[in-house]
Amino acid sequence: MTAVWVTIGGLVVTTAVIKAAGPVTVGGRELPRSAYAVIGLLAPALLSALILTDTFAREQELTVDARAAGLACAAVAVLLRAPLLVTVLVAAAGAAGVRAMA
Amino acid sequence: MPSLVAYRDGLRAGIGFAFPAALVGLSFGVIAEPVMGSVAPIVMSAVVFAGAAQFGVTAVLAAGGDAVTAIATGMMLNARFLPMGIAAAPALKGGPLRRALEGQAVVDASWALAARSEKGFDRELLLGATLPQYPAWVAGTAIGVLGGGALGDPEALGLDAIFPAFFLGLLAAELSRPHAPLAALLGGAIAIALTPVLPPGLPVLIASAAAFVGLLGATGARAEAEP
Numbered sequence: 179m180t181a182v183w184v185t186i187g188g189l190v191v192t193t194a195v196i197k198a199a200g201p202v203t204v205g206g207r208e209l210p211r212s213a214y215a216v217i218g219l220l221a222p223a224l225l226s227a228l229i230l231t232d233t234f235a236r237e238q239e240l241t242v243d244a245r246a247a248g249l250a251c252a253a254v255a256v257l258l259r260a261p262l263l264v265t266v267l268v269a270a271a272g273a274a275g276v277r278a279m280a
Numbered sequence: 281m282p283s284l285v286a287y288r289d290g291l292r293a294g295i296g297f298a299f300p301a302a303l304v305g306l307s308f309g310v311i312a313e314p315v316m317g318s319v320a321p322i323v324m325s326a327v328v329f330a331g332a333a334q335f336g337v338t339a340v341l342a343a344g345g346d347a348v349t350a351i352a353t354g355m356m357l358n359a360r361f362l363p364m365g366i367a368a369a370p371a372l373k374g375g376p377l378r379r380a381l382e383g384q385a386v387v388d389a390s391w392a393l394a395a396r397s398e399k400g401f402d403r404e405l406l407l408g409a410t411l412p413q414y415p416a417w418v419a420g421t422a423i424g425v426l427g428g429g430a431l432g433d434p435e436a437l438g439l440d441a442i443f444p445a446f447f448l449g450l451l452a453a454e455l456s457r458p459h460a461p462l463a464a465l466l467g468g469a470i471a472i473a474l475t476p477v478l479p480p481g482l483p484v485l486i487a488s489a490a491a492f493v494g495l496l497g498a499t500g501a502r503a504e505a506e507p
Binding site: 179180181182184185188189190192193194196197198199200201202203205206207208209212214215216217218219220222223224225226227228229230231232233234235237238239240244245247248249251252253255256261262263265267268269270272273277278 | 296299303315317323324327330332333334337339341358360362364365366367368370372373376379381383384386395396400401435436437438440441443444445446448449450452457459461463464465467470472475477478479488489490491493494495
């Protein structure tokens with residue numbers, strides 16, 4: 179149980195430091211124009227990376243499982259312009275459905 | 281105080297994010313309770329407030345890993361907040377301490393919303409949108425911890441599909457920007473290619489390099505929107 183609380187303590191400190199690092203070191207300085215062109219594309223690059231690793235990775239292994247079905251259902255919901263809450267519920271239902279059939 | 285409008289817009293978007301955030305928090309509570317008991321998951325959600333890292337450390341601890349390994353894993357899963365914090369920095373206010381505090385409001389959904397703003401990174405949108413997500417995240421965790429037994433296996437309910445679906449919804453709103461589909465494609469390819477060879481978290485951090493396709497040349501409309 180000690181490991182859990184040490185982990186929480188360590189995670190609190192490191193998360194706060196990582197989140198504060200950019201704001202404190204860059205401060206209020208304006209970044210060069212080219213930096214904004216890069217920063218504007220951080221979100222799609224990072225979100226896409228998170229989506230694919232959360233769906234197809236188990237630790238360091240690549241697998242296709244029920245999560246992929248969930249993502250496919252989410253993609254259909256997004257194409258139909260469903261609200262975010264509907265999108266996540268449809269994804270859960272899709273993954274659950276595939277697991278129920280397996 | 282025109283910024284009050286932006287806070288309100290942020291709050292409104294944040295309420296939309298709050299329900300999915302609560303569902304992800306719920307799945308964290310269900311998964312974490314057998315690993316760390318009923319108090320620790322709720323405390324972790326209240327003081328760490330970083331979903332991917334919390335899932336990551338729980339997986340490490342569940343597999344019998346020690347605290348150092350768990351913390352290192354959490355740090356790697358949080359590493360994307362470094363470039364995200366740099367992007368937010370010029371918009372934040374005050375001295376170093378206040379900036380450090382405002383930087384804590386950077387969570388994926390709010391940051392993506394605030395970074396999309398036409399007038400550069402939008403501080404009020406960020407803060408407004410994060411506000412409803414925090415209680416939703418903590419309350420969702422508590423419900424998952426306390427009601428997890430009644431819910432049954434989180435995977436049977438498909439709860440692990442919620443996180444990527446949430447991010448897909450956020451990504452869809454990004455894709456109309458110039459070069460955004462290319463950045464998404466490249467970022468995804470980098471993350472998948474590096475997954476087998478690097479510990480979890482690092483592939484996502486390195487995938488942020490895909491944003492450099494922005495240097496390929498901005499369109500006129502976008503250049504005008506830049507400060």
